[in-house]
Amino acid sequence: MQALTQWLDRGFRVLLVGLMAGMVTAVCWQVISRYALNDPAAWTEEMARFLLMWIGLLGACYAYREGQHLGV
Template sequence: MDAYLKFIDRINSVVKYVVSVLFIALVVLVFMQVVTRFVINFPLAWSEEISRYIMIYIVFLGSALAVRKNEHIAIDFLLEVVNAKNKKRLNIVILLISAFFFAMLTYVSFQLTFLVTGQSTPTLQFSMAWAYASMPVGSLLMFLNGMAVLIETRKQRTDEVEGEAQ
């Protein structure tokens, strides 16, 4: 289990780097779009399209990183009203439901990506599959990170039970 967690953390460090590079590219492209549109009065049609797809990749990849750190927005009313013992159980149930959702999202988004391979983007005329590929990649990473969080949660719960037994 520790090897899996280390593997996921290595993947996440690469994903962080990719997200950072994509964010820098997004800032540069949007800046170029503003300058060419309002200063030079000769807009770059392709920069808006690429910026849109880069933003989608940033969202899906960043969501995967947020899953690993439990930083997604959540309604935690139930977690606040249950006792500590049941809180951990409820948290595990929530993680299992999330992992199931991420697995289903991965499956459906792979199908959708293959479905749009024949379509082209409006301006650049490359396959829409490249734009849609952010969904299966991001949701697969969300699933893997969700499993890592589940493993850590189970590991902490096991350590606490062993600590109480001693």
């Protein structure tokens, strides 16, 4: 059972890192397209907002699982 829990925790960390990387990529593209190309992409703001909500919810669950305090 402990091996399964460790495997799930590792997968959860990878998921959170992937979501965070996706949000950073979307925000960077938003900045580049707005200021360098003068044509802001409409989907990046919505995607960043969506990913931020999921990162907050899943990150709070992960912090609780690890016994950490989520400081905001």
